[in-house]
Amino acid sequence: MKRNSVMGIGATASLALILAACSGSDGGDSGGGDNEDVTLGFFTDKAAWESSFDAMNEVSGEHGMTLDFTGYSDQTAFDSFVKQSFRTDSVPDLFTWHTGGELADLVDEGLVAETTDLWAEAEENGLVPDGLIDNYTYDGKQYCVPLNVAYWPVYYNIELFEQYDLDVPETWDELMQVADVLVENGEVPFHQMNMIFEFVWFQAMLAGNSPEVYEGLQTGDASYTDPEVVEVMEQWKQMIDDGYFIDPGVTTDPQALLANGDVAMAYFGTFFTGQLTDVGAEAGEDYGVFTMPNMNPEVENRQMILETSPLCVGAGSENEEAALEYSAWWMTNEAQNTWSADRGDVSFNPNVDVADPTLSALVDEVNSEESGFTIQQRYLEATPVPIYSVASEIFGEFVTNAPDPMPGLERLQAEAEDYWAGQE
Amino acid sequence: MTAPAVQNNPRDTYRWSSRAFVLPGLLIVAVMLYLPFVWTSYLSFTEYDGLGDPELVGLDKYQAMFTDAGFLVSLRNTLLWVLGTLVFPVGIGLLVAVLADGIKGSFWYRLPFLLPYAISGVAVGVIWTFILQTGGALDEALTFLNVPGDRPRWLLDAPLNTFVMIIASTWQAAGVNALLFGIGLQSIPKEPIEAARMDGASGWTLFRTMTWPMLAPLTTVVVGLSIVGSLKQFDIIWAMTQGGPGTSSETLALTMYKETFVNNDYGLGAAVAVFLTVVTVAASIMYLRRQLSDKKEI
Numbered sequence: 001m002k003r004n005s006v007m008g009i010g011a012t013a014s015l016a017l018i019l020a021a022c023s024g025s026d027g028g029d030s031g032g033g034d035n036e037d038v039t040l041g042f043f044t045d046k047a048a049w050e051s052s053f054d055a056m057n058e059v060s061g062e063h064g065m066t067l068d069f070t071g072y073s074d075q076t077a078f079d080s081f082v083k084q085s086f087r088t089d090s091v092p093d094l095f096t097w098h099t100g101g102e103l104a105d106l107v108d109e110g111l112v113a114e115t116t117d118l119w120a121e122a123e124e125n126g127l128v129p130d131g132l133i134d135n136y137t138y139d140g141k142q143y144c145v146p147l148n149v150a151y152w153p154v155y156y157n158i159e160l161f162e163q164y165d166l167d168v169p170e171t172w173d174e175l176m177q178v179a180d181v182l183v184e185n186g187e188v189p190f191h192q193m194n195m196i197f198e199f200v201w202f203q204a205m206l207a208g209n210s211p212e213v214y215e216g217l218q219t220g221d222a223s224y225t226d227p228e229v230v231e232v233m234e235q236w237k238q239m240i241d242d243g244y245f246i247d248p249g250v251t252t253d254p255q256a257l258l259a260n261g262d263v264a265m266a267y268f269g270t271f272f273t274g275q276l277t278d279v280g281a282e283a284g285e286d287y288g289v290f291t292m293p294n295m296n297p298e299v300e301n302r303q304m305i306l307e308t309s310p311l312c313v314g315a316g317s318e319n320e321e322a323a324l325e326y327s328a329w330w331m332t333n334e335a336q337n338t339w340s341a342d343r344g345d346v347s348f349n350p351n352v353d354v355a356d357p358t359l360s361a362l363v364d365e366v367n368s369e370e371s372g373f374t375i376q377q378r379y380l381e382a383t384p385v386p387i388y389s390v391a392s393e394i395f396g397e398f399v400t401n402a403p404d405p406m407p408g409l410e411r412l413q414a415e416a417e418d419y420w421a422g423q424e
Numbered sequence: 425m426t427a428p429a430v431q432n433n434p435r436d437t438y439r440w441s442s443r444a445f446v447l448p449g450l451l452i453v454a455v456m457l458y459l460p461f462v463w464t465s466y467l468s469f470t471e472y473d474g475l476g477d478p479e480l481v482g483l484d485k486y487q488a489m490f491t492d493a494g495f496l497v498s499l500r501n502t503l504l505w506v507l508g509t510l511v512f513p514v515g516i517g518l519l520v521a522v523l524a525d526g527i528k529g530s531f532w533y534r535l536p537f538l539l540p541y542a543i544s545g546v547a548v549g550v551i552w553t554f555i556l557q558t559g560g561a562l563d564e565a566l567t568f569l570n571v572p573g574d575r576p577r578w579l580l581d582a583p584l585n586t587f588v589m590i591i592a593s594t595w596q597a598a599g600v601n602a603l604l605f606g607i608g609l610q611s612i613p614k615e616p617i618e619a620a621r622m623d624g625a626s627g628w629t630l631f632r633t634m635t636w637p638m639l640a641p642l643t644t645v646v647v648g649l650s651i652v653g654s655l656k657q658f659d660i661i662w663a664m665t666q667g668g669p670g671t672s673s674e675t676l677a678l679t680m681y682k683e684t685f686v687n688n689d690y691g692l693g694a695a696v697a698v699f700l701t702v703v704t705v706a707a708s709i710m711y712l713r714r715q716l717s718d719k720k721e722i
Contacts, residue, residue: 076685076686077685079685080474080685083474083475084474086475105473105475105688106475108475108476109475109476111475194580194668194669195666195668195669247558247559247577247580248558248580248669249557249558249559249577249578249579249580250557250558250559251553251557252557385687385688386687386689389686389687393494393668393670393671394670396668396669396670397668397669397670397672399669400580400668400669400670401580401669
């Protein structure tokens with residue numbers, strides 16, 4: 001009898017362990033249900049931006065909405081977490097994501113809430129610039145709203161430019177002449193990396209050499225072996241061979257390299273301003289910004305790469321309606337003025353005054369009708385994931401060793417053909 | 425007629441109660457270890473991007489894996505890691521243990537070798553990246569010493585980048601191997617060694633004929649752990665090169681991670697995981713069988 005009891009305790013303990021593991025709350029501590037004051041579960045891979053989201057909470061709290069922030073510092077771990085969360089009952093109310101194929105995957109599975117009405121209202125009120133909506137449109141409907149945007153200009157070290165009496169280049173030829181002067185004087189003209197941002201010079205040069213081909217690669221209408229692409233790769237190789245770029249084995253932070261004059265120019269998104277501020281560099285004194293000239297002077301419009309991160313609402317999340325309301329608020333002048341001021345960065349909202357004069361001038365220039373800029377998506381988001389995976393390997397190798405570009409381009413085109421064939 | 429009363433057999437009761445106590449452990453093993461492996465094996469036969477439901481595609485992922493040039497590079501690098509780990513961390517660990525054995529204050533001699541083991545692999549990677557990056561501490565030191573010639577691109581050129589990462593791993597792992605070998609040396613009975621010495625054996629002869637064979641049980645453990653550790657080497661490589669440039673320094677563990685979580689090809693990542701598991705288990709079994717059969721022959 002006693003032994004039976006002991007056996008029973010053992011079996012009960014086993015069951016208890018299993019039940020404890022399988023049950024439990026959904027982990028959400030959002031205070032849904034109370035329309036007056038709601039806390040939204042918010043997940044992001046931008047862990048370092050927590051203080052900015054705290055600042056946003058102070059303002060959004062006045063509207064009865066705050067974010068319960070959970071930040072990941074590893075993007076891969078974050079992406080896996082979000083995907084897995086959709087297999088549970090704990091769908092995030094709000095989360096940051098990526099545009100392009102990654103967002104399309106979520107849309108295809110019906111995992112993100114539609115925001116078509118929010119975009120219509122935002123466009124009507126002039127809260128978003130023309131063209132930004134394309135990044136969020138799938139089959140004619142919109143999903144998510146822009147968390148932020150980053151334009152991709154060239155940052156330059158003012159001291160080095162003054163030392164060698166260099167003017168800010170306005171054409172590709174002038175840019176090459178500036179680089180030549182710097183090389184002749186033992187300086188390194190450009191920064192580039194063989195991982196994470198290995199694709200950026202390809203995007204800058206191809207968008208400026210043939211915008212049609214750059215866009216065509218995103219839809220399968222152009223080939224990686226097209227003459228315009230080959231021309232870009234050969235020019236890029238020549239620049240590497242001529243010593244225009246820093247050795248990619250230097251892993252020092254790019255902001256430190258630019259601020260110290262180890263490189264004269266760095267092609268980055270406007271998020272780079274914050275990184276330069278962190279190392280004590282001041283806009284207008286230590287560094288300046290100019291837009292990348294078109295490689296092909298016959299291309300009529302100037303090209304500006306724009307990167308944007310979405311803020312998404314999980315479809316079927318506990319506070320879906322409130323999260324959509326928050327998304328609408330996020331695009332308002334009030335929210336974006338707070339965001340831009342706290343981050344020291346540009347905003348997608350054209351009504352926002354950017355405090356940093358260099359960035360403000362850049363945004364004005366890009367958005368003015370006279371300047372005639374064409375906005376292009378960043379290559380990373382614009383390219384389907386399987387093609388981008390191969391491209392990052394090939395460009396990483398190219399940046400490092402500058403081999404003959406043709407075998408890499410042919411491999412890339414083979415991957416692209418495989419991918420687009422599977423989409424038909 | 426009435427049925428005979430069923431008598432509870434105390435031995436049966438005890439057997440059942442003992443099974444009940446084993447059940448939690450069995451369930452944990454099944455849920456935490458067997459189930460993930462079965463699930464991973466299943467995924468390796470599917471097309472799956474982490475969303476929706478996996479779609480069965482037969483052996484497509486294995487075919488894709490074996491025909492991918494990058495996979496062969498991964499395989500080569502993994503083999504270099506296995507060989508490099510046996511030569512350097514194990515070899516140097518043994519050397520340190522033997523040299524320190526029996527000398528006064530040997531603990532203090534072994535201690536500095538052990539200190540890096542307290543650091544995580546990622547931290548080791550960051551430290552060695554600082555040393556080995558272009559224009560890094562090593563290049564600066566060579567320039568300071570007026571060493572002529574061009575500096576190698578330590579982390580950019582393959583397979584040099586794999587070799588230098590094995591050196592970084594050696595810096596971390598040699599100490600613990602020295603510690604283990606040291607324990608093994610201390611557990612060897614003194615009498616046969618003394619007898620051999622009286623017969624005139626010393627130095628290399630003494631080590632080869634007496635110490636090394638008597639150290640065999642511990643060598644089996646150290647080498648076995650090193651083989652398994654090197655096959656799944658990840659953290660130092662991820663911190664130093666992320667497998668690049670391109671895929672030039674990738675190992676199977678990195679390929680598995682990148683295919684699954686970076687490229688969202690869970691099926692291909694799972695196929696690499698299954699292949700890596702099979703190789704690791706096969707290598708361990710083959711090595712241990714060989715060691716055990718050698719021991720029987722002795």
